[in-house]
Amino acid sequence: MRIGILASGTGSNLQAILDGCASRSIPAEVAVVICNIPGVKALQRAESARVPAVLLPHQKFPNREEFDRELVLTLQEHRVDLVCLAGFMRLLGPVLLRAFHNRILNIHPSLLPAFPGLHAVRQALTAGVRVAGCTVHVVDEGTDTGPILIQAAVPVLDSDTEETLAARILVQEHRCYPRAIALWAEGRVQIEGRRVRITGAGPRPDHTLSSPELTD
Ligand code: GAR
16 A cells, blocks of 8 residues: 655654554555645655655645645655645645545544644643543545544643643554554455444454553
């Protein structure tokens, strides 16, 4: 399976996926990394892993449709089977969603459907929830609304700031995203309406994870 990764920033999730492919815990290869922001660390990570890195600055395109068209062409050129958004801070339009229908995954730093959209960790702190987390889901036309594959829960501590909570959630993201992609690559993911069924799961399903603080 060939993965295309779209990233806009630091790319720590990208790194987790690259590492998973290198160690074969994900039976797939990263075919291309596409970034929309020049100079970001995600581009360097792709280059260090000797994976094709493509810069497509969105503001150079007249509109979202043209930008999406170029994304689709680039992904098709690299014969991508699955698209993974890894901190990609652009909404996708119908051109891309149609070309890769039900073949786009996203990771979001909240337990969806709570706190979709921007500043999810800040939203969780403002709402005063005691458990936060992250979600890997299939992308549909809504904002963070698609079928959910994997979630991990993280406790919210009284002392947490947006930075400390985001950092603990990120640790779980790096477990969840490679796991979700491996399940996909193994052909174990079935989308049934709004629900995802993971086939061949053992008695302890590997798609609901908790950080150690919650299971101690
Ligand atoms: C991650 O926390 C990811 O969940 C979030 O951006 C961060 C990217 O970090 N994505 C979103 O908020 C998407 N709505 P990374 O660049 O180090 O992988």
